[in-house]
Amino acid sequence: MSRLNYQTARFLTSAPTLAACPPDSGSEVAFAGRSNAGKSSAINALTRQKALARTSKTPGRTQLINFFALGEESERRLVDLPGYGFAKVPEQVKLEWQRHLSDYLQRRASLRGLVLVMDVRHPLTEFDQTLLGWADDKAMPVHILLTKADKLKRGAAASALQQVRSRLREWEDLVSIQLFSSLKGQGIEEVHARLDAWLLD
Template structure:
């Protein structure tokens, strides 16, 4: 049972993601974005944070989002349609912070993401994934500041929580929530997840539905 979300919302979210979820398109630049006709919820995170695995767990599909042993392969905005008729879209943002990425790729990423965040009226919330084993790093703070500056509401999601001890998780959760409370666009409550164990996935689904209203 969730301590954060109403049971009715949890159940509604479960049914929503049990329905149709389909890849729509990849957008390497703003001119390739789909029409701004339904709400969008975006996912952001470091290139090795487990974003694709979490999207697959969220939607109950094994291969909706491409997972790779080479972090940083996703360098476009990937859009997924949810519901039939279409209800909203999930947006898989390109991973950041991959040390071996060429400088021109990093610059292209920054322009694409910044322009999307600032100019997308239908973007309701961004879910920022943080590896629970490391907590918030400076490279994560860069995206948090971009979201704050763009006045885009966001919620922090801890990933890979099955990889650390409960006491360590409690500590990183406390530190992360303390930092979130200081940020103007951040939701104060975070969600702790594990793609492998399914931990926090019902709450994550509910957070998406809550965001679109």
């Protein structure tokens, strides 16, 4: 059982830039990942809500930083960051989003940790690695979800996990990694435990 009740998550606000984010007090955990990796589905699974974070088959729709509050107060938050890595967007727009993302990660004082969502079949894209570099610069802990684990057989999923672990061995103080499936509800308790540790610290 998690200590915080993630089912109480509710939409708080959306912000296009760091300046428009809600007050930087309390604590929050941000979810990042390539478009279509399964980030919105993971947030919905973790909060046991069907449509809290919108899921879409069209990548790149979510361009805003979306804030969800746990419980009545707004002092503990989950944050859905804009997805990255989609093709159909002009380079200029991509760069702009990357700047907002980097601003947020570098400057947000209430940020306690980053959940990095990767498709277990396509882990560690170039921008995933860029993000890990930014997190490392700030000594920001990262918890990696290798999601869509249901798409692989058990042995293949386990070996994907081992491979990502070994590639990130030099960062093992800051980075933890697990398998996850929003579809099957696999790995939810493990994420809740990590979120509890960050948000209740």
